[in-house]
Amino acid sequence: MKNDIILSIIIPNYNKGTSLDRCLASIKKQVNDCVEVIIVDDCSNDESIEIIKKYKDFKILRNKDNLGVAYSRNAGIEIARGNYITFIDSDDFVFDNYVNVILEKIKLEKDLYIFNVMKNNQKEYRFLHNELVNIDEIIQKFPEKYLSAFVSYWVWNKVFKKSIIDKFNIRFININFAEDEKFCFDYFSVVNDMYFIDEKLYMYYETDNSLSSNNSLYSDAFGLVSNNNLKMFLEHGGNLDILNKNISLMYQVGLNFSKSNDDKKKMKILMNRIQKNIYK
Numbered sequence: 001m002k003n004d005i006i007l008s009i010i011i012p013n014y015n016k017g018t019s020l021d022r023c024l025a026s027i028k029k030q031v032n033d034c035v036e037v038i039i040v041d042d043c044s045n046d047e048s049i050e051i052i053k054k055y056k057d058f059k060i061l062r063n064k065d066n067l068g069v070a071y072s073r074n075a076g077i078e079i080a081r082g083n084y085i086t087f088i089d090s091d092d093f094v095f096d097n098y099v100n101v102i103l104e105k106i107k108l109e110k111d112l113y114i115f116n117v118m119k120n121n122q123k124e125y126r127f128l129h130n131e132l133v134n135i136d137e138i139i140q141k142f143p144e145k146y147l148s149a150f151v152s153y154w155v156w157n158k159v160f161k162k163s164i165i166d167k168f169n170i171r172f173i174n175i176n177f178a179e180d181e182k183f184c185f186d187y188f189s190v191v192n193d194m195y196f197i198d199e200k201l202y203m204y205y206e207t208d209n210s211l212s213s214n215n216s217l218y219s220d221a222f223g224l225v226s227n228n229n230l231k232m233f234l235e236h237g238g239n240l241d242i243l244n245k246n247i248s249l250m251y252q253v254g255l256n257f258s259k260s261n262d263d264k265k266k267m268k269i270l271m272n273r274i275q276k277n278i279y280k
Helices: 017-028 048-053 069-079 098-108 135-141 144-151 162-167 179-188 215-235 240-257 261-278
Strands: 007-013 035-041 059-062 084-087 112-119 131-134 158-161 193-204
Touching (some): 007 017, 007 069, 017 035, 017 048, 035 048, 035 069, 059 069, 084 098, 084 162, 098 193, 158 162
Parallel strands (some): 007 035, 007 084, 112 193
Antiparallel strands (some): 084 158, 112 158, 131 193
């Protein structure tokens, strides 16, 4: 049977209330027959369920217990039928050209797409012009202009190929922070090419609890994600040179978010510890 769903949009939610309504409204007017929206509610106890019920064309899952955003995203992945998957956080929203631009670009059938985002303080995160790049070339040459693409270990400004996620069983891990980093690191490790979409498609609302607004937490996340992944990367046939570049990328990510001298020192200590673990 032919799969008519091209894009699956997964939206995890927990007690987002009014912002959830804004999020769903921004995507509802763009959805067509080749796009499915999957809302995974993590046992909200506010008005979220009543809001979700207004959007009858969307698929709705509800966790039996409050299990976290990683579980919710994974639940969405399990039932997603699209050839490609992307994610929206329920306190964010998307611009009016979001679906049309993504559908047009994924006709190229590349492994990964990255698009520009706007932050609620009106700062724009802009990556590259419309451009196709090879992952191996990026890692081997490590040109400075590509760094920003990897610095953003967010899942909601990326479009992932479902077949790759399934083939390598890439999933989110259930931790209190850095779920996006783990998922993106695993995915970057196995893809061949990516396409940069030079369009501002997503509005990101950063809160005081956001990872990028908490420098110390980011340093902790860096250490956890790195140590969980790097040896496993080697054990599954990973290339050592590629691995080294990934370490460097994550180190640059940490330095970019670390504003205090104490945080920068912590990042350097983590870097040394990770390298020692790899070369045992």
